[in-house]
Amino acid sequence: MDIYTIRKEMTKHNKRLTDLNLRVVYYARVSTEKDAQLHSLSAQKEYFENKIIQNPNWTLVQGYVDEGISATSVKNRENFLQMIKDAEMHKFDLILTKEISRFARNTVDSLSYTQDLLRHGVGVYFENDNLNTLEPDSELRLTIMSGIAQDESRKVSDRVSFGFKRAIEKGTVLGNNCIWGYRKDKGKLVIVPEEAEMVYKIFDMYANEDLGVRAIAKILSESGYRNTNGNPFSFSSIKGILVNPKYKGFYCGNKTHKIDFRHDDIKHLPQDDWVLYEDNENVPPIVSPELWDKANRKLKERSAKMTNSDKTSYQNKYLYSGKIVCGEHGTCYHHTIYRYKSGDKELWTCKEYGSS
Structure with missing residues (x-):
């Protein structure tokens, strides 16, 4: 079902999202791999799968899950990015997710991805926020709530930094x-x-x-x-x-x-x-x-x-690296290999002599 048809059904015929015949997926994420968080993830998966299956108008396509990944940026969220690719291939119509902060805590990412999804005929429903991007007036609310989620991420980061500082002070x-x-x-x-x-x-x-x-x-x-x-x-x-x-x-x-x-x-x-x-x-x-x-x-x-160009990279790569110094030029000898038909020969030569 395309965006035009969905919005027409919702506005002119006063249908709810649950009344529409849609192919549905869900996205779940936790930011750490601690047991409590993983239990929360398992609960999210079970909840969304039951919600979709119990609706006779919806078809469960699949779920996308990222474990132990921060929401601050999406670049490391492999399954999130796979979901976006699948949306572009029109594999589903709607994404269910818990809240905006689970989707992205970056305002730019939230707006960019939801707009891109809409261009491909896919909406997102943020359940805890009661926000449906298929509704025409959703973008303003999404912008405001994404900004709040981003600022909350900043506060969390500040609290973590403060905790690190106090931990350092305590040794x-x-x-x-x-x-x-x-x-x-x-x-x-x-x-x-x-x-x-x-x-x-x-x-x-x-x-x-x-x-x-x-x-x-x-x-x-x-x-x-x-x-x-x-x-x-x-x-x-x-x-x-x-x-x-x-x-x-x-x-x-x-x-x-x-x-x-x-x-x-x-x-x-x-x-x-x-x-x-x-x-x-x-x-x-x-x-x-x-x-x-x-x-x-x-x-x-x-x-x-060592010179700036080879500092640490080749230091002591060979037994005599940095140990043989030219008496005339005062520079370290460097290791080189001459290749002959009779076989390779290893030599140590002065860098200045070799360049003259």
């Missing part, structure tokens, strides 16, 4: 639980001995054995160490361990800031803005401050030797 360890060498317990870090042993080896090899990050990664892999996904430790993972102050028993917070609650953009703050202090009670050290400082001095020294 509660925030962030995810994947801190190698530790497990989190009620806002405190607890050392995992078998993982901590590897962390200590990384610092010791880098600071005292003069090995580079890639060389350490190779040794760890050959020794059978694997990350939580069962893969060898990468360059970035090992470097991340080396620069993390938690390993010397320092609380470290306020390292990032979310620019806008409507987007996922995160700004990494300069170290001067971090909350950083020694706290062996909440963050027990795995290495001594002296070993941590020695490793980080060496890391900075090695980084300073």
Whole structure:
């Protein structure tokens, strides 16, 4: 049934939405994967399916469900976007959903998608808001209520930021639980001995054995160490361990800031803005401050030797990277391979000599 016919039936013949022969789907979403939320999602699905099936004028096409996804933006909501694509292919006439905030908390998204759906002959009924986009006067109400939903999302974001700030002030360890060498317990870090042993080896090899990050990664892999996904430790993972102050028993917070609650953009703050202090009670050290400082001095020294174009990317990729210095030009030798018919030959050459 097209929009013109639906509106004619509703206005001239005073028919309700439930009186029309429509192909109907529903959209349900929860923003976290906690048990209570998932129970709510299950209840939403059961409610909408029963509501559609019990109406003899409606035909249940399917349901679209997103779990653990925020409503601030739709770009990560896979099933929501699939629903929009199916609407464009005229697979149904009406979408039932709980409320505007379940659909989108972004005013632009709410208006854009409902208008696009109408262009393809599909309406949306927001049950808790008693708002039906098939009605001619729905857009003004939708604009106002979407703005309210968006502002509520901003308030939630502010409350979360406030909570983070208070947690940082109390020394509660925030962030995810994947801190190698530790497990989190009620806002405190607890050392995992078998993982901590590897962390200590990384610092010791880098600071005292003069090995580079890639060389350490190779040794760890050959020794059978694997990350939580069962893969060898990468360059970035090992470097991340080396620069993390938690390993010397320092609380470290306020390292990032979310620019806008409507987007996922995160700004990494300069170290001067971090909350950083020694706290062996909440963050027990795995290495001594002296070993941590020695490793980080060496890391900075090695980084300073590299040009901006290849800083960190190729640092210590080979055994002699950054270690052979040209006596004439004062620049580091770089690794190169010459290919001959008789076979490949590896050479170390001065960058200045090679470019002259």
